[in-house]
Amino acid sequence: MSEILFYLGAVMITIGGICDLFGALGLLKFPNFYIRLHAATVGTIGGAVVPLFGVGFLALGADFLPHKYAIAGASFVTGIIVLLAAPAGSHALAYAAHKTKIVKWEPKCDHLEVEE
Amino acid sequence: MNLENSFFLLMKFVIPVYLLAFIIYAIRAFKGPTIVDIILAVDCMSFDIAAFMAILAIYFKSAFLISGAITLALWAYLLDIYIAKHLVGKEVGV
Numbered sequence: 001m002s003e004i005l006f007y008l009g010a011v012m013i014t015i016g017g018i019c020d021l022f023g024a025l026g027l028l029k030f031p032n033f034y035i036r037l038h039a040a041t042v043g044t045i046g047g048a049v050v051p052l053f054g055v056g057f058l059a060l061g062a063d064f065l066p067h068k069y070a071i072a073g074a075s076f077v078t079g080i081i082v083l084l085a086a087p088a089g090s091h092a093l094a095y096a097a098h099k100t101k102i103v104k105w106e107p108k109c110d111h112l113e114v115e116e
Numbered sequence: 117m118n119l120e121n122s123f124f125l126l127m128k129f130v131i132p133v134y135l136l137a138f139i140i141y142a143i144r145a146f147k148g149p150t151i152v153d154i155i156l157a158v159d160c161m162s163f164d165i166a167a168f169m170a171i172l173a174i175y176f177k178s179a180f181l182i183s184g185a186i187t188l189a190l191w192a193y194l195l196d197i198y199i200a201k202h203l204v205g206k207e208v209g210v
Contacts, residue, residue, distance in 0.1 A: 017133035024140035048167040067179040074182035089196030096200035
């Protein structure tokens with residue numbers, strides 16, 4: 001049983017690393033802020049939540065690890081915190097960016113356009 | 117196949133990938149034209165550093181790094197909220 005958990009965690013950490021790399025490349029290459037939010041979501045959820053759950057499973061399966069239940073529990077808690085905090089934070093950022101019109105972009109049609 | 121050896125083999129692959137991602141986030145943080153770009157890059161980077169701290173907690177076999185990861189994840193969220201509040205209302209509510 002511990003082998004399965006260990007390798008499940010290892011696969012999740014590898015997936016997390018690759019998602020993190022794609023998120024970073026997306027953040028670098030996308031034209032403006034609003035499109036970069038897509039890459040930010042890939043970078044945070046795929047690159048942080050998935051590896052954190054992977055560390056949780058890997059810690060449960062690892063027999064060589066002291067305090068393994070503490071590490072597994074704390075990493076699951078951190079994964080849930082990041083799962084809740086990341087979208088809320090980037091949503092607040094997007095609201096602030098749109099309200100103050102910092103981002104130079106030429107939209108086809110801006111549904112949130114507010115005529116001051 | 118001893119679990120510990122396979123874990124160290126995994127680390128040989130995962131740690132460079134994470135460090136490369138951090139460098140690319142840092143490039144966007146320095147290059148970012150607007151404030152919100154910089155904050156978005158720093159936000160993503162700190163969430164991923166929190167995940168990387170969790171991986172290092174197993175690598176160094178110590179349970180203390182994970183508590184730092186929780187704090188860093190909450191701090192990254194706080195950064196977003198403060199910057200958003202400051203940009204919109206010029207006040208942070210402190």
